[in-house]
Amino acid sequence: MEITILGTSSAIPIPGRNLSGTVLKYENEYVLFDCGEGTQFSIRKLQLHPSKIKTICITHLHGDHSFGLPGLISGINYSNKSDFLTIIGPVGIKELLEVSQKHQQFFADFPIEIRELDFMNQPGIVYDSNLYSISAISLNHRIPAFGYRFDEHPKAGKLDVDLAERLGVQKGPLLRELKEGRSVVSETGKTIFPSDVLAEPKPSKSFSYITDTRYCSRSVALAKGSDLLMHEATYLHELKAKADETGHSTAFEAGTIAKEAGVKKLVLFHYSARYPNLNPLYREAIAVFPATHMGNDFETLRIE
Numbered sequence: 592m593e594i595t596i597l598g599t600s601s602a603i604p605i606p607g608r609n610l611s612g613t614v615l616k617y618e619n620e621y622v623l624f625d626c627g628e629g630t631q632f633s634i635r636k637l638q639l640h641p642s643k644i645k646t647i648c649i650t651h652l653h654g655d656h657s658f659g660l661p662g663l664i665s666g667i668n669y670s671n672k673s674d675f676l677t678i679i680g681p682v683g684i685k686e687l688l689e690v691s692q693k694h695q696q697f698f699a700d701f702p703i704e705i706r707e708l709d710f711m712n713q714p715g716i717v718y719d720s721n722l723y724s725i726s727a728i729s730l731n732h733r734i735p736a737f738g739y740r741f742d743e744h745p746k747a748g749k750l751d752v753d754l755a756e757r758l759g760v761q762k763g764p765l766l767r768e769l770k771e772g773r774s775v776v777s778e779t780g781k782t783i784f785p786s787d788v789l790a791e792p793k794p795s796k797s798f799s800y801i802t803d804t805r806y807c808s809r810s811v812a813l814a815k816g817s818d819l820l821m822h823e824a825t826y827l828h829e830l831k832a833k834a835d836e837t838g839h840s841t842a843f844e845a846g847t848i849a850k851e852a853g854v855k856k857l858v859l860f861h862y863s864a865r866y867p868n869l870n871p872l873y874r875e876a877i878a879v880f881p882a883t884h885m886g887n888d889f890e891t892l893r894i895e
């Protein structure tokens with residue numbers, strides 16, 4: 592599982608910092624979190640494949656997180672079409688795309704499902720496939736905003752083929768039954784249970800994406816135990832009053848959320864343009880949560 596950050600700037604793009612957009616690569620498909628202006632260009636610059644985007648999760652409708660959406664959909668249509676696209680976001684996203692489609696005349700020759708979210712006080716599943724699920728929860732911003740969490744479905748542990756053979760199960764359909772979690776009867780008439788031949792399942796990997804919110808206890812509930820949390824850090828804590836007024840978090844608060852949620856790693860982004868040097872934000876966050884990393888544009892992080 593890989594996370595590629597396309598933009599780390601809040602509000603406006605500045606040289607070296609684009610607007611919000613993060614690609615999660617899992618198996619052979621992508622999930623895109625937010626789609627600020629320029630997202631399509633960054634995707635192409637990094638030679639990612641737009642048609643591999645199967646799900647787009649938009650945190651909220653402010654332009655720095657959504658202005659890139661019509662362009663990206665139109666671009667997917669131009670080059671290598673998608674077979675199916677699901678777009679998840681706050682109420683209003685459907686109307687926004689319909690108006691844009693009508694007046695800007697962009698087309699998508701592939702099915703698009705739009706799922707609109709209402710206020711969610713608890714984390715709830717908003718997307719589920721055979722590979723992974725995505726949950727969402729309401730954040731605390733100036734307009735309705737949602738945090739998202741990606742959870743890989745648990746995978747069965749590795750099958751010990753030699754052991755299965757010694758227990759009288761030969762290669763073939765019976766091995767597949769065991770691998771899929773069903774018990775079988777061996778050649779000698781003995782029942783073999785999956786737990787006899789399967790190693791412990793690997794822990795599922797998880798990723799949380801939280802941006803454009805004041806400090807919020809719901810963020811902790813969503814990110815609980817995540818392998819990686821991307822959290823906004825728009826301001827230093829000395830500008831806490833401004834953060835509250837504009838519906839944002841400070842680096843100190845991002846570190847506090849990571850600590851309270853017990854995540855393995857925190858990656859900060861969505862920096863105010865007032866900070867050309869990010870070291871003060873970094874110092875503030877690591878004082879609370881040592882496993883902090885300052886996210887950079889076009890950086891790829893692996894979740895092992």
Ligand SMILES: [Zn+2]
Pocket residue numbers: 601602653655656803861
């Ligand atoms: Zn923003």
Ligand SMILES: [Zn+2]
Pocket residue numbers: 651653732803
């Ligand atoms: Zn916003």
